[in-house]
Amino acid sequence: MGIPGIVPARFLTLIAHLVITWIIFWSRGDNILACLPQSYSQDEYNRKDMQLVVGLSVSLGLIAVELVGFFTGISMFMPTVALVSIASHASGSIALAYFIFDVWDCDLYWWVFSFCSCTPALLEISTAFAVIVLKKGL
Amino acid sequence: MAVIQVYSHAIQQKYKASVCSKATFFQLCVFILTVVPPLIFAYKSQGFWLKLSSYVEQPDIRFKYQLLVILDTADDYLAWSTFQNFNSLQQSHIRIPLVKSREEDVNRDGKKDLLHFSLEMPVTDTEDIFALQLLLFFDYRLYKFSEFTMESMAYVHHSAMQSGAEYSTDGHLILVQRQPLAHRGVDSRYNNTSIDQESIFAEAYDFKRIFKEYNSRNVTTRYDADYSVWVRGRGSGMPFTITITVRYPEESVTYTPGFWQVMKDAWIQYLAVLIIFVLVFDRIKKYVFKNQLVTTIVDRRVKPHDT
Numbered sequence: 001m002g003i004p005g006i007v008p009a010r011f012l013t014l015i016a017h018l019v020i021t022w023i024i025f026w027s028r029g030d031n032i033l034a035c036l037p038q039s040y041s042q043d044e045y046n047r048k049d050m051q052l053v054v055g056l057s058v059s060l061g062l063i064a065v066e067l068v069g070f071f072t073g074i075s076m077f078m079p080t081v082a083l084v085s086i087a088s089h090a091s092g093s094i095a096l097a098y099f100i101f102d103v104w105d106c107d108l109y110w111w112v113f114s115f116c117s118c119t120p121a122l123l124e125i126s127t128a129f130a131v132i133v134l135k136k137g138l
Numbered sequence: 139m140a141v142i143q144v145y146s147h148a149i150q151q152k153y154k155a156s157v158c159s160k161a162t163f164f165q166l167c168v169f170i171l172t173v174v175p176p177l178i179f180a181y182k183s184q185g186f187w188l189k190l191s192s193y194v195e196q197p198d199i200r201f202k203y204q205l206l207v208i209l210d211t212a213d214d215y216l217a218w219s220t221f222q223n224f225n226s227l228q229q230s231h232i233r234i235p236l237v238k239s240r241e242e243d244v245n246r247d248g249k250k251d252l253l254h255f256s257l258e259m260p261v262t263d264t265e266d267i268f269a270l271q272l273l274l275f276f277d278y279r280l281y282k283f284s285e286f287t288m289e290s291m292a293y294v295h296h297s298a299m300q301s302g303a304e305y306s307t308d309g310h311l312i313l314v315q316r317q318p319l320a321h322r323g324v325d326s327r328y329n330n331t332s333i334d335q336e337s338i339f340a341e342a343y344d345f346k347r348i349f350k351e352y353n354s355r356n357v358t359t360r361y362d363a364d365y366s367v368w369v370r371g372r373g374s375g376m377p378f379t380i381t382i383t384v385r386y387p388e389e390s391v392t393y394t395p396g397f398w399q400v401m402k403d404a405w406i407q408y409l410a411v412l413i414i415f416v417l418v419f420d421r422i423k424k425y426v427f428k429n430q431l432v433t434t435i436v437d438r439r440v441k442p443h444d445t
């Protein structure tokens with residue numbers, strides 16, 4: 001309860017990551033063109049598009065999971081979880097901002113996904129497991 | 139009574155942790171995030187490694203007093219040069235002109251600034267000159283960075299529809315670089331003569347061959363003359379006069395910078411971005427360690443009761 005500003009910081013970075021993922025959802029055209037060769041077929045485009053859509057949707061889902069864990073207070077006051085969450089989502093937001101502005105290859109999205117979406121979500125799920133099932137930290 | 143601050147000093151607070159701990163891991167991550175991104179930023183915004191630079195120098199040019207002149211009449215030509223073997227090959231085409239030349243150092247800085255050159259070819263009244271080709275040879279030196287020496291050439295040529303009495307031109311001997319020079323050392327790759335004086339074969343004096351070899355070089359000079367005058371109407375008994383002013387301008391020379399110059403330039407760019415990252419992450423670290431987001435042993439230098 002005593003650390004000033006950590007709850008707002010975590011909330012803001014989560015929301016920033018959410019917003020930017022949502023934006024990529026709607027403006028993914030250029031990024032898909034960036035990872036296709038000069039001459040491509042519509043099938044290849046659709047395949048890459050589908051992959052990116054799946055990645056973005058899973059990312060949105062994981063952020064939703066984390067928000068649920070955060071709002072229900074399961075991990076709201078755990079410093080380590082907060083630190084990892086803030087660091088992952090902040091670096092994720094910055095990386096995705098570069099993704100949009102510098103029109104990165106759509107394959108690079110998976111790197112950002114694994115480090116900045118999966119890590120905090122997995123940590124959140126394991127914390128929830130530890131708190132609810134194993135009764136730790138209460 | 140009014141109180142002012144007379145002095146202040148910082149109290150150092152140390153945070154210690156064992157080697158395998160969250161705190162050490164956090165510090166390591168932050169260290170990498172402080173040191174590596176500035177390098178990436180500085181590199182991706184172009185111009186990190188200095189590949190090319192330039193310096194300004196007035197070259198040390200001296201006329202070698204070697205020349206080759208060919209004048210075309212209606213159905214024949216006249217020639218002369220300072221090369222004995224060329225003159226022997228020309229046989230009946232030889233005509234000996236009166237050549238005057240003088241180099242002048244206008245600003246008295248020890249380097250010549252221009253060459254006044256005049257050539258008067260005696261011609262009969264029936265010989266009408268329609269074209270001229272003249273080669274002048276210079277010794278070209280640069281000293282500031284690498285010691286660069288080369289033989290340079292000025293090619294003056296003109297052809298007209300009407301016969302001429304005088305051809306006068308004023309231009310600059312400019313440096314043409316296809317490759318940057320070195321930043322140090324002695325560079326005399328092009329210090330060999332374009333015309334082999336010892337040769338008795340006509341190919342040695344063939345303009346096509348001379349120009350092909352000269353132009354194959356990576357560093358040459360060119361006589362750049364936009365201001366030339368072809369004067370018509372030669373009086374009877376008058377020679378055909380060629381008056382040339384060759385100016386030696388100050389040149390901007392491109393060179394490949396050396397290792398330490400490149401490093402200095404790169405370091406300045408890196409440091410400029412690093413300082414921002416250091417300041418930002420210092421604030422973050424202060425927040426994290428002060429609020430014990432990662433647990434450490436807090437070691438206060440000055441205990442509250444100490445003086």
